[in-house]
Amino acid sequence: MNDGAALGADSAPALAAAPGRTLTLKSNARRRMSESSIGAVLLLCGLVSILTTVGIVVVLITESIGFFREVGLVEFVTGTRWAPLFRDQAFGILPLLNGTLLIAAGSSLVALPVGLLSAIYLSEYATPRVRQIVKPVLEVLAGIPTVVYGYFALTFVTPILRVFFPGTGIFNAASGAIVVGIMIIPMVSSLSEDALSAVPRALREAAYGLGATKFEVATRVVVPAALSGIVASFILAISRAVGETMAVTLAAGATPRMTLSFLESIQTMTAYIVQVSLGETPHGTLEYSTIFAVGLSLFVITLSMNLISQRVTRRFREEYE
């Protein structure tokens, strides 16, 4: 009681001294003006992202219009030979698409099973401590620059492949696909783990109550319940593999061709764009405008995959409670 009284007596002069530095209140009109101008400035910051999208679309379309006028959409989409830089020119994008799909398929073979099984391990089997350590370690894989993966593919994966498959070229689709697969594991494992962990406990307990083993609970109850999140993570990871550039440029080669063999040199859409920008092709020529046409195709493919992934998450989400 005594203390309280003393404290009150002490703080009274402090309060009395305060008016010496009171807040100055600006007039309401001025405050409102500066408020609304701040809102406008912040909105402009947000609009930069819209401008970026518009910029990408406008650049890709306007710069490739000339190309499509000269070559024609039909030849571009159905042609099976891509050789814009040779004397005997050909502008069929299918070989580049073939290369890109080969990398996407090969990296999916690595990343989808490994990522999903890791996610199941983390959400169903691992103790919280183990999960806390392992999850960030796996995410480091996604943080390593892609050019480093290219180096790794070229100097480690390819030599090993050549021991097992002597006919393998120095540049081959397999080593590119393997390292891209390793790179996108964390996209699958982290996003799928989130989806698996979000499945309510009650569902698991009901299955246990019916006499299911842990394996049966995981594969027949939890995974189906989280399927939308898992599929979305798959699509996102594949879209990342499609857009991957440096690892495939270094490891998979620069030979656009129609093939299903992983041991040959191929070329992806991204690697072609890099090849042209490294070369001496002058700006404004038909050869140069190919990069915009290929870039446009790449943009359309990855954008639709991302949109599908968002749609899957929203549409097929199983709502609980």
Place this chain on the structure above:
Amino acid sequence: MSEAFFDPRKKQRERRGRIFRWLCLSAVWFAAGSLVILLVKVTADGMPWLSWDFLRNDPSRIPARAGIRSAILGTLWMMALTAFTSFPLGVGAAIYLEEYAPRHWSTRLLQTNIANLAGVPSIVYGILGLTVFVRAFALGRSVLAGALTLSLLVLPVVIIAAQEAIRAVPRSLREASYGLGATRWQTIRHHVLPVALPGILTGTILSLSRAIGETAPLIMIGALTFIAFPPRSPMDPFTVLPIQIFNWAAKPQAEFHELAAGAIIVLLVILLLMNATAILLRNRYRREL
């Protein structure tokens, strides 16, 4: 359900479960093992080349004399300029979306657009940078053109990270401030931002660490020419570590591959330092609210 869920062969089912568990665990080991092998391989290749001379010398066509001074300085320039443009823009956009934006279809469009931009391949940003910054703005193949391109690339990630940090600030704080008569901006400036800042900084550092590993967009805007000198102004031509690595890794000679490994070690150490800073910041300022 067509198949009967109950299966009395308990031994067999349990064994199947053990095999599955083992399979899941080996998937984790595969992923973690790949990381370890990659790091060991790079270290083994590059370690012998690491020396003060390697850090101090400029690139050279003779492996023994080659170094990465210009690449390191180029990377630092790039990092500073990218942070300088992407941080204010990203935080501004995040404040707008979290604190100002009305519940309206246009806001949802803005948000969807940001999410989609985060999924655009980096090489497409390179094409944008080449056409807009290098050509239309006539910035040439300069550090500034590269930094602006990378800023656009990391902007969506910065915005999303900053939004999460701002969203984590409790409502009661804002309401207390409004209750004392503060305006919206005063509330944000004096109460929301200081609390959200560590989170925002963490997110920004992490997205910047993505930017300094980027190679493709910078190759697109033409940074792959042989540059032996570090930039002196934002308008100078430049090279950065990832490009130097690509340059060396693409050469057939084994010595250049080892030089690439040496540069990779330096790049990974820089990334590690940035990530450690981000984690420290987060742990240090994680306040209970």
